[in-house]
Amino acid sequence: MREQVKKGVLEIFVLAMLTQGDSYGYKIVSDLTTYISISESTLYPILRRLEKTDELKTYNVLFQGRNRKYYQITSKGQLHIDEFLHEWEDIRKIYQILKK
Amino acid sequence: MKTWLKELERALHTKFYDDEVKDILSYYEEIINDRLSSGEKIDDILSGYEIRKIVKDMTPEILMKRENTSVLRVSKSTRQLLLLLLGSPILLPLGIVYISILIFVMSMIFTAFLLIVTGLVGFIGLLIDMLQSSLSIPNVLGVLGMGLMTFSMLILLALWTYQLMALLWRKLIVWFSKLAHRKGESQ
Numbered sequence: 001m002r003e004q005v006k007k008g009v010l011e012i013f014v015l016a017m018l019t020q021g022d023s024y025g026y027k028i029v030s031d032l033t034t035y036i037s038i039s040e041s042t043l044y045p046i047l048r049r050l051e052k053t054d055e056l057k058t059y060n061v062l063f064q065g066r067n068r069k070y071y072q073i074t075s076k077g078q079l080h081i082d083e084f085l086h087e088w089e090d091i092r093k094i095y096q097i098l099k100k
Numbered sequence: 101m102k103t104w105l106k107e108l109e110r111a112l113h114t115k116f117y118d119d120e121v122k123d124i125l126s127y128y129e130e131i132i133n134d135r136l137s138s139g140e141k142i143d144d145i146l147s148g149y150e151i152r153k154i155v156k157d158m159t160p161e162i163l164m165k166r167e168n169t170s171v172l173r174v175s176k177s178t179r180q181l182l183l184l185l186l187g188s189p190i191l192l193p194l195g196i197v198y199i200s201i202l203i204f205v206m207s208m209i210f211t212a213f214l215l216i217v218t219g220l221v222g223f224i225g226l227l228i229d230m231l232q233s234s235l236s237i238p239n240v241l242g243v244l245g246m247g248l249m250t251f252s253m254l255i256l257l258a259l260w261t262y263q264l265m266a267l268l269w270r271k272l273i274v275w276f277s278k279l280a281h282r283k284g285e286s287q
Contacts, residue, residue: 024130024134025127025130025131025134026130026131026134026135026138027134029131040127040128040131041153041154041157041158044124044127044158044161045158048123048165052165064133064137066130066133067126067130068130068134069126069127069130
């Protein structure tokens with residue numbers, strides 16, 4: 001269960017990072033490692049999964065003579081973040097009620 | 101870096117298809133190039149990667165998203181999943197459950213095949229029997245009509261069983277890859 005939550009949260013972090021602007025693999029890992037521990041191997045399946053579910057789209061940009069793959073969040077990705085935050089808020093409210 | 105990428109490519113090719121290998125390779129090549137551009141040393145970068153671990157970690161992910169469109173692909177994915185499940189003590193119980201369900205699926209597919217063969221043999225037998233019998237033509241046609249109907253029903257039943265089992269076989273790959281992935285993550 002904890003791992004499933006972690007995976008879901010990582011997806012949200014990646015999507016949230018991309019709301020700041022389009023980015024590429026290495027930059028996403030570098031930016032995220034400021035806050036959480038994540039490796040390139042962990043990021044790869046997350047990116048592919050989000051791409052497959054149309055929450056991200058990609059395009060290539062020529063950089064120093066090679067292609068660099070950029071990731072861009074889609075409206076579906078943004079919706080995923082909104083829904084997640086909404087659910088999170090509900091969980092927090094229920095927790096507060098139960099604590100009383 | 102080229103040598104390392106070649107090694108990774110070789111290792112990935114033993115398990116994955118060309119398009120899957122190409123995607124993983126281009127991902128790592130891009131990351132390594134970006135890390136080099138940011139000033140990291142190639143030896144430091146490569147020492148952080150373990151090819152065997154990359155291939156092992158990628159296997160459930162690739163199997164989950166792979167579209168098993170042909171029998172060949174389904175067979176290859178099944179073989180890889182079995183190797184993954186049976187190759188790790190943590191995943192071994194999952195492997196045993198997978199094998200058990202797989203045996204059931206295979207038996208049902210074999211049964212469907214046998215149903216068609218025996219139906220066909222039975223109908224041919226009935227046809228020969230009717231040709232040699234002393235029954236009147238309307239009676240022979242009636243019996244043959246019943247035989248044809250039964251044979252058609254058998255074929256339909258066998259086809260539905262095969263389709264259902266083939267679907268279950270493909271789904272099992274996805275379900276058990278997911279379970280293996282979750283179990284692998286939780287360890």
